[in-house]
Amino acid sequence: MSGAGSGFDPIEFLETAVPVASNEDVSEMRDLLVSTIEAQGIDAHVDDAGNTIASKGTDDPETHLVLNTHIDTVSPHVPYEREPGVIHGRGSCDAKGPLAALLTAFFAVEPAEDSRVTLAITPDEELLSLGADALDVEGDMYIVGEPTGLDVCTAAKGRFEGTISLSGVAAHAAEPQSGVNAIGALAPVLSVIDEFDADRASHPELGSASLTATMVEGGENSNQVPAACDLVVDRRSVPPETATGFRESLESRLREAVPEDVGVEFTLTERPTPFLEAFATDPEHELVSAVSDASRAAGGSGDVRPFTAATEASYFAHAPVVVFGPGDLADDEGAVAHAEREYVQTDDVRAAADALSDAVAALVT
Known part of the structure; x- marks a missing residue:
């Protein structure tokens, strides 16, 4: 009792x-x-x-x-x-x-x-x-x-969150070739996200990890080539992946996929305690x-x-x-x-x- x-x-x-x-x-x-x-x-x-x-x-x-x-x-x-x-x-x-x-x-x-x-x-x-x-x-x-x-x-599963930051060069939209379009670089970024776990084995209990684009922000004016774009992603991880390992792996894949004239950086969301892995x-x-x-x-x-x-x-x-x-x-x-x-x-x-x-x-x- x-x-x-x-x-x-x-x-x-x-x-x-x-x-x-x-x-x-x-x-x-x-x-x-x-x-x-x-x-x-x-x-x-x-x-x-x-x-x-x-x-x-x-x-x-x-x-x-x-x-x-x-x-x-x-x-x-x-x-x-x-x-x-x-x-x-x-x-x-x-x-x-x-x-x-x-x-x-x-x-x-x-x-x-x-x-x-x-x-x-x-x-x-x-x-x-x-x-x-x-x-x-x-x-x-x-x-x-x-x-x-x-x-x-x-x-x-664990949950990590971070922001992919793309940087280009602003220009007049009438002369787009004179700038570097940060929003335009989203195409290869989204491809990396879609294919990120394609070659990874699923966990016997938890199944497959997931990576999802959840929020996007970019551009300052409707007639301007955007110099910056931020994309927030949500990661649901499976063992043995850690937050640090995920960040390093994603940033490396992004750098390989994004055009050389576009800056790319991936940072985990700041928090005072470790992510729930x-x-x-x-x-x-x-x-x-x-x-x-x-x-x-x-x-x-x-x-x-x-x-x-x-x-x-x-x-x-x-x-x-x-x-x-x-x-x-x-x-x-x-x-x-x-x-x-x-x-x-x-x-x-x-x-x-x-x-x-x-x-x-x-x-x-």
């Missing part, structure tokens, strides 16, 4: 947590989280990056399992509503529902003498992942709470088996599949990591997470709590 032995009820927690707006400021939600942990007699602290951290078990473990999710939500805040079997409101499935399930497992487990379990909850996953980037917790395995419909997700955990790892078996026993499918959205699991992929939780990113009617109709079913929250409790116990006791 969810929360057995701890006096913690994940549904009661959700009924308190979902009404708390955490789209612009997580302070109130973090205070609730800290007080919830301390009510179980467990010390919790907030680090300089705003991460909430609590641990159980030895300080020198042979096995260290980290449970992670986030307390921030996207804007705008959607008010809490309750109906039988369903909790509506912003954060109900992304990711306060998964948080409730993780808390249940954390409170219930009593690690073996050589094991440790750490709860590490980040404050800004929906924005820049400043918390995850600064998190000073080294685990041997990670479970990241996100809405997966009780499936076990072992991989996800692709990751893939071995589906045969004990972490995957433990969560999959527990999900199936709790009433879930136990299916193992990729996750379809960006997630901070990328920051922890130096070790085996899975993504798991109640709720769905979308259902048959459309978007759920980040949507006005966001909801989670209480039976799924309890099933996730039971599954995680069993999985965590199997891994560290």
